[in-house]
Amino acid sequence: xxxxxxxxxxxxxxxxxxxxxxxxxxxxxxSAERLAVTHTPRALERTLTGRRIEAxxxxxxxxxxxxxxxxxxxxxxxxTGSLVHAPQSEAADRFERARVDFDDGSSLRLxxxxxxxxxxxxRDAREAMPHTGPxxxxxxxxxxxxxxxxxRRSVAVKAALLDQAVCAGVGNIYADEACWLARIDxxxxxxxxxxxxxxxxHAALRETLAASLEHRGSSFSDYRDGLGAAGWHHVHVHVxxxxxxxxxxxxxxxxxxxxxxxxxxxxxxxxxx
DNA sequence: ACTATGCCCTGGGTGC
DNA sequence: TGCACCCAGGGCATAG
Numbered sequence: 018x019x020x021x022x023x024x025x026x027x028x029x030x031x032x033x034x035x036x037x038x039x040x041x042x043x044x045x046x047x048s049a050e051r052l053a054v055t056h057t058p059r060a061l062e063r064t065l066t067g068r069r070i071e072a073x074x075x076x077x078x079x080x081x082x083x084x085x086x087x088x089x090x091x092x093x094x095x096x097t098g099s100l101v102h103a104p105q106s107e108a109a110d111r112f113e114r115a116r117v118d119f120d121d122g123s124s125l126r127l128x129x130x131x132x133x134x135x136x137x138x139x140r141d142a143r144e145a146m147p148h149t150g151p152x153x154x155x156x157x158x159x160x161x162x163x164x165x166x167x168x169r170r171s172v173a174v175k176a177a178l179l180d181q182a183v184c185a186g187v188g189n190i191y192a193d194e195a196c197w198l199a200r201i202d203x204x205x206x207x208x209x210x211x212x213x214x215x216x217x218x219h220a221a222l223r224e225t226l227a228a229s230l231e232h233r234g235s236s237f238s239d240y241r242d243g244l245g246a247a248g249w250h251h252v253h254v255h256v257x258x259x260x261x262x263x264x265x266x267x268x269x270x271x272x273x274x275x276x277x278x279x280x281x282x283x284x285x286x287x288x289x290x
Numbered sequence: 291a292c293t294a295t296g297c298c299c300t301g302g303g304t305g306c
Numbered sequence: 307t308g309c310a311c312c313c314a315g316g317g318c319a320t321a322g
Contacts, residue, residue: 018315051298078316095316097300131299133316148317172293181317189315238301238314278295279315 019094021186023234030243032073039069042118049114055137077185081142091145095133097239150182160219167207175203176277190257195221197256202290256282
């Protein structure tokens with residue numbers, strides 16, 4: 018499940034390999050009928066082919082390839098998508114959904130077991146992510162901004178952290194990790210958190226995202242970087258999928274509950290409402 | 291305006 | 307060994 022650190026790792030891997038390259042062929046396989054959101058598969062193949070990639074950016078969990086015609090090719094990997102740079106001669110594996118060939122003999126392969134990934138081709142990247150707020154690593158995503166956003170929500174703080182309008186790039190892993198670092202019960206109504214606790218949560222989110230980025234992301238299942246290798250931050254998590262194991266601070270078994278329809282892991286003793 | 295639920299999708303795990 | 311069932315969840319549409 019690629020979240021901000023995973024998508025940023027992919028971006029950093031792929032940018033030097035893709036920027037400046039011209040697309041010479043595009044193929045969306047028959048098993049990926051729903052991949053192209055803004056076009057039919059054939060129209061997207063036609064429109065992408067011949068374009069040069071000018072820049073590779075990221076906003077939240079979206080990758081944005083800026084093209085030489087002014088358009089943006091916006092990719093989202095959802096749960097099981099990966100993007101791997103490989104020679105054109107490399108055979109497709111059974112979960113390959115699409116491939117893009119470049120003018121230097123290399124190619125980019127989209128692998129996606131569960132077929133949730135999406136590609137948009139738009140004039141302005143924001144069209145592809147209308148509900149997305151400031152990126153959680155950007156300067157705009159300040160503690161003051163988070164305080165204001167949480168103050169007008171009565172949902173559980175975990176649910177608010179998963180809302181991409183509040184924290185673009187944060188997903189289930191880092192929402193749980195940040196709540197543990199900040200010693201906040203993820204079920205606490207967002208608006209009940211005082212300013213000092215929100216400031217602590219803001220710092221915790223930045224800390225957990227930065228730590229994961231250093232470890233090239235977490236590979237609990239399908240995540241792979243732009244070269245096909247796993248990350249190793251999953252070895253360093255404090256609560257995510259550690260239910261039953263002792264809390265690293267107090268030894269209490271980590272609990273698992275359901276919040277906002279998502280598996281939520283926390284220490285019932287040292288994370289407080 | 292806000293919040294809750296269902297949908298998409300398939301491999302892996304569990305229980306019988 | 308086989309089979310039915312459930313779970314994982316990001317973002318969006320729809321309903322309340």
